[in-house]
Amino acid sequence: MAEESNYTLQLKEICKSYIRTDAQGVTVALENVNLNIKDGEFVTIVGPSGCGKSTLLRLVAGLIPPTKGSILLNGKPIKGTSPNRGIVFQEPTLFPWLTVEDNVSFSLKVQGKYKEKKEEVDRLINIIGLDEFRKSYPHQLSGGMAQRVALIRTMINEPEVFLLDEPLGALDAFTRMNMQDELLIMWKSNRHIMIMVTHDIDEAIYMSTRVVTMAPRPGKIKKDIRIDLPYPRNRMSDEFINYRKEIMENLNY
Numbered sequence: 001m002a003e004e005s006n007y008t009l010q011l012k013e014i015c016k017s018y019i020r021t022d023a024q025g026v027t028v029a030l031e032n033v034n035l036n037i038k039d040g041e042f043v044t045i046v047g048p049s050g051c052g053k054s055t056l057l058r059l060v061a062g063l064i065p066p067t068k069g070s071i072l073l074n075g076k077p078i079k080g081t082s083p084n085r086g087i088v089f090q091e092p093t094l095f096p097w098l099t100v101e102d103n104v105s106f107s108l109k110v111q112g113k114y115k116e117k118k119e120e121v122d123r124l125i126n127i128i129g130l131d132e133f134r135k136s137y138p139h140q141l142s143g144g145m146a147q148r149v150a151l152i153r154t155m156i157n158e159p160e161v162f163l164l165d166e167p168l169g170a171l172d173a174f175t176r177m178n179m180q181d182e183l184l185i186m187w188k189s190n191r192h193i194m195i196m197v198t199h200d201i202d203e204a205i206y207m208s209t210r211v212v213t214m215a216p217r218p219g220k221i222k223k224d225i226r227i228d229l230p231y232p233r234n235r236m237s238d239e240f241i242n243y244r245k246e247i248m249e250n251l252n253y
């Protein structure tokens with residue numbers, strides 16, 4: 001028990017089933033998932049389609065409840081959604097009728113925290129290089145720009161747990177690599193817990209301190225691999241390539 005209390009986020013014996021509408025019965029999306037994460041860890045989840053990666057993130061976000069098991073943050077069960085557990089999806093979910101600035105400020109205004117954080121809004125817009133676009137609307141931005149706005153809109157709440165569901169999946173290769181570095185800068189400056197779903201094994205090794213592989217039907221954790229490489233990581237190094245082999249073999253590629 002003493003060892004467990006070192007973990008900030010704990011998923012204990014999590015099961016999640018969905019009722020199928022097309023036929024009788026249920027889909028077991030996750031079965032007996034146990035995962036413990038400490039402050040400052042960057043965990044990526046990789047695995048084939050349908051193994052429950054998004055389900056796992058949505059459970060931690062509090063968007064859906066587990067069928068069985070519990071999720072503890074700082075020892076307390078999570079209840080529903082909270083700005084403390086921010087989630088960013090593959091498609092940037094910005095409000096189309098609000099400018100960049102207003103999108104980033106929206107949740108602060110709802111929480112009555114805008115005045116105290118106004119400078120932080122300015123700082124983050126500057127960090128992502130969108131000073132000139134602060135009065136622009138989402139349809140006037142490129143995909144990469146919109147995704148950067150979505151990231152800082154979540155970041156402004158200083159979530160203790162930052163959940164990323166394939167956040168870079170829709171970007172071209174160059175923008176994607178730049179965004180990987182930007183995300184690492186954000187993570188290093190705040191040291192919150194990051195949990196990111198990706199289909200890109202190199203992205204997982206480049207970014208995270210742990211890569212968790214999953215298997216489908218029912219979704220479960222296969223292996224939890226610590227990536228013991230200094231940042232910034234060299235995608236061409238032998239160690240990097242060895243991790244790639246280990247993960248691909250584990251996923252049966």
Ligand SMILES: Nc1ncnc2c1ncn2[C@@H]1O[C@H](COP(=O)(O)OP(=O)(O)OP(=O)(O)O)[C@@H](O)[C@H]1O
Pocket residue numbers: 018019020027028029047048049050051052053054055056219
């Ligand atoms: N709302 C839902 N209702 C019913 N079944 C669902 C629902 N959401 C997910 N599922 C099922 O649960 C399983 C896990 O889905 P999930 O989206 O978590 O997997 P994933 O690993 O994120 O997949 P992908 O990589 O394709 O996004 C799948 O079989 C899926 O069909």
